Amino acid sequence: AQRVTQPEKLLSVFKGAPVELKCNYSYSGSPELFWYVQYSRQRLQLLLRHISRESIKGFTADLNKGETSFHLKKPFAQEEDSAMYYCALSGAGSNYKLTFGKGTLLTVNP
Amino acid sequence: NAGVTQTPKFQVLKTGQSMTLQCAQDMNHNSMYWYRQDPGMGLRLIYYSASEGTTDKGEVPNGYNVSRLNKREFSLRLESAAPSQTSVYFCASSPTSGGSQPQHFGDGTRLSIL
Numbered sequence: 119a120q121r122v123t124q125p126e127k128l129l130s131v132f133k134g135a136p137v138e139l140k141c142n143y144s145y146s147g148s149p150e151l152f153w154y155v156q157y158s159r160q161r162l163q164l165l166l167r168h169i170s171r172e173s174i175k176g177f178t179a180d181l182n183k184g185e186t187s188f189h190l191k192k193p194f195a196q197e198e199d200s201a202m203y204y205c206a207l208s209g210a211g212s213n214y215k216l217t218f219g220k221g222t223l224l225t226v227n228p
Numbered sequence: 229n230a231g232v233t234q235t236p237k238f239q240v241l242k243t244g245q246s247m248t249l250q251c252a253q254d255m256n257h258n259s260m261y262w263y264r265q266d267p268g269m270g271l272r273l274i275y276y277s278a279s280e281g282t283t284d285k286g287e288v289p290n291g292y293n294v295s296r297l298n299k300r301e302f303s304l305r306l307e308s309a310a311p312s313q314t315s316v317y318f319c320a321s322s323p324t325s326g327g328s329q330p331q332h333f334g335d336g337t338r339l340s341i342l
Contacts (some may be wrong), residue, residue, distance in 0.1 A: 127268065152330060161232075162271075162318065162333040204270060215286075216261075216331060220270040 120145045122207050124219035131195050132227050139190040139222045141179075141205030151181055151188040152206045152216075162204070165190075175199070195226045230254050232334035234319050240340045241309045249304040249337050251319030257332070259325040260302035261286075262294060264315040265336070271318065277302055278325040309341045 121144040131137050143149060153165040166174045168181040168188060179190045188205060205219040235250045253260065258279045263271040263286075273286030275294040283294050291313060293305045302321075306313055316338050320331040 124270075161335045162320075164330040164332075167330060215273065218263075218271040220268060 120149070120207055120209065120215070120217045122205050122217050122219035124203075124205055124222050126222045127220070128223050128225070130225045130227060133197055134194050137192050137195040137199070137224065137226075139203050139205075139224065141188045141190065141219060143186050143188065143205075143207050145186075145207055145209065147209055149181075150208045151179070152208070153177070153179055153188075153190050154204045154206055154218075156202045156204070158201070165203070195224075197226045197228060200224055200226045232319055232321055232332055234317075234334035234337050236337060237335065238338045240342065241306075242342050243310060245309050247306050247309060247339075249306075249317055249319075249339075250301070251303065251334060252301045253319075253321040253332070254300065255321060255323075255332065256299070257321035257323050258299070259322045259329070260296065261320040261322075261331060262292075262302070262304045263318045263320065264288065264313075265318060266315050274304065274317075276325070311341045313339065314341045315339060 123142045151168045154162050155165045156162045177192045181188050202221050202223050204221045206216050208216045232253045261276045262274040265271050272288045274292050277283045277296040280299045295303045316336045318336045319334045322329040322331045
């Protein structure tokens, strides 16, 4: 079975502070990992995925297979980063199933 | 660029009523999905359609049925609505059902069952 755990329901930081949203996963094979973001009153959208190894809006995430983690990081949070963030996992290859974590609501205070 | 379009955006039903949520995508994607989003539960897959002509159950299919009408459209039906089905419903699509394919989401349908 595949499982995604986001241990923090809520995370509050001040503008300019570093932010890290935690994500741990359980999967027996090679996972594909994603971060999705949902800004207020907007649709859920892909933020980044580990196979791209890119930085989007200043966010990065590194897959740590030893610790089975895929934490999302940003060195200097901005107010516009306030949103709900979901970590998601899918099995590589033909496994379609995308399993979401329960989400972390990030609030960046001025 | 419409992407994934869901109708209606809001709906209030009485217990026992039936309703169909509509979803259409204009990206020529093969795979489509229905999720429900509940506070503290994240998104849970209800049904999915890996390709036109196929549908399969997800994590929480009870009380729902789906129809993949054609490649563009994937509808979700509640035959006899129950208060436990009060939720926000999201439709999504992806090019294929392969694990590396990101999914594109609609704006959601906020459904309340009284």
